[in-house]
Amino acid sequence: MPLRFLSTRSLGAVLALGLPLLVTGCGKEVIRGADDPSVDAHALSTGLDKEDLKRALRDTLNKLRVSPVMNEWRTTNPQPVVAIFPFQNTTSEHIESALDTILSEAETWLLESNVVRVVSRERQAEMIREVEGQQNAVFNPANAAKYGKQLGAKYFITGKVSGNDERSEDMRRVQYFLYMQVIDVETSEIRFQAKSEITKAIK
């Protein structure tokens, strides 16, 4: 049998098969979260995203809202001064920017509650530089009370995020535990502590 070339119909089928393969990957669309809320709903990695932060903060701040220390603040005159110190990251993910967001959100929430005065974060940075020295001006949790005293704060809010990161052949799971504390600068007494949990996985 002689080798036959393709008929017009076969050629059409070949093109129909081949063209979609060639155009694959062309054209990405930029989406605005406000127009399409589902953009925020999908988890893209085992890091912390906006949805995780929102959920964790809502839980924690709701607990703070009804806590005894908050009730005390409501009735204290003049309003007590509160400093907000960085949260420690003891996880296996680089979540520093997420932790910064948590601090800013907590700061906003406190200011809006109108029951305390909040020390500006810039002043805190200066104070950390003063205590730790210029070359290594990094927040040291062991010196938190010292910073608080020098800032004239009665309380400071701090916390940490710890994590449990596990890997199997077909899955990676990170369990986050976010702790928030309110500490009395004078006595170092923990006046409030709350924990919220977040789990992220790739499978």
Added chain:
Amino acid sequence: MRDVLVRVASAAALVIAPWLVGCGGHEARTLKMRTALDAGDAKGAIKALNEEMDVGSDKELPKDIMGDNALLVLDRGSIQQSLARFDLSKQDFEAADKAIDMLDLAHNAGDSIGEYVFSGSSGKYRAPPYEKLMINTLDMLNYLEQGDLNGARVEARRLSVIHRYYRDTLKQPDNPVLGLGSLLAGFTFEKSNETDEALRYYDEALQFAGFRAIEGPVARLAAQGSYRSPRIKALLEKEPASVNPDDGEILFVVGYGRVPHKIGERIPIGLALTLYADAISPADRVAANKLALQGLVTWINFPTLAPAKGKYAVPTVRLDDRYVQLEEAVDVDREVRAEWKKIEGKIIVSAITRMIARFAVGQGIQAAAGKDSVGGLLASLAAQATLTALDTPDTRSWETLPARIAIARVRVPPGRHRVLLDARGWQRSQELVIQKGGWAVVSLMALR
């Protein structure tokens, strides 16, 4: 029916034809980068990678990183580190780390079947253990260079997660490249004042090599902590030399040369059977011998290792007016070869399996067209030749890992110090200010 099969074969050849162009495999994508590095032109190497990834700047990540581009991002991260651009290196290593992990988790049976039937590089990339461990190790070095202990601790923890996975889940014994990672992790936790955690990591490091450079510091640290192991106890029994507590410390890390990259080989089946007889099962050998005797389109495509670069160089470190003695921390080149030895047999077998599959396709077309059909014979040969050309050897690997890494840890009085690191004609010169009890990490990655 025969008509239909011959037409389908012709149609398939036409559809596949465009992909025949430019199927040079991963090694072809990195050729310009390697050439630039060989010439000592690190910036040229980054430019070549950016072009290959189709990105406009050194900061930009490729649109699709969840594929083989992840390896190019890793290469760029290594070269950025060699240029002391630690922020850019961190960005690349961390993006590639996630992508490589995602690829590993997504690897499935379909990928393995593709590797045995279609092409060695058809499946998703699976990084060997030393590559995964080195990502976190080298990224930890980036953070230490910048004095960022928080970031370094995160990388140390990530390293431990992967280490535990290999040790506990895959039952793979400890990998020698872990020695360097554990040493850096120990240093990170020591300088973070987490003594027992530091000792645990140092204990891991001490099992891999001599690491004489850390014996004294570990013995002094052990006296302040409670973690004990036979190795730590043995160090405590030796009397560590007393030191001035005001002194600072500098940790030098010098990587030099490049590990062997993979290159594609295409050899006749007869030669493959001679060279790799030990790696092939008796049944496969019989089938392959049958094909070898027929002598038609019976080539096998498989990857192999190219020679390493510069692993026998002698790096030097000069601190103020004296030379510092370096000690080998890890021979990455040796680990690459050891890992390759473990999988070489499987790779040859899969290449022969693919060749047998190609032959079977050809036979099917010939049978459909009729035993004596010239057209059928041509279609059969065309299909086999097409599939042979499409069978791209899997040459994917992290090509810019240094062949060897050496370390030194020295105590210095507080104040200004000038350091000069040199390896294979690459130099880094820097002035450091060490505070009382302070520390610094200085590295050089001479990827030539």
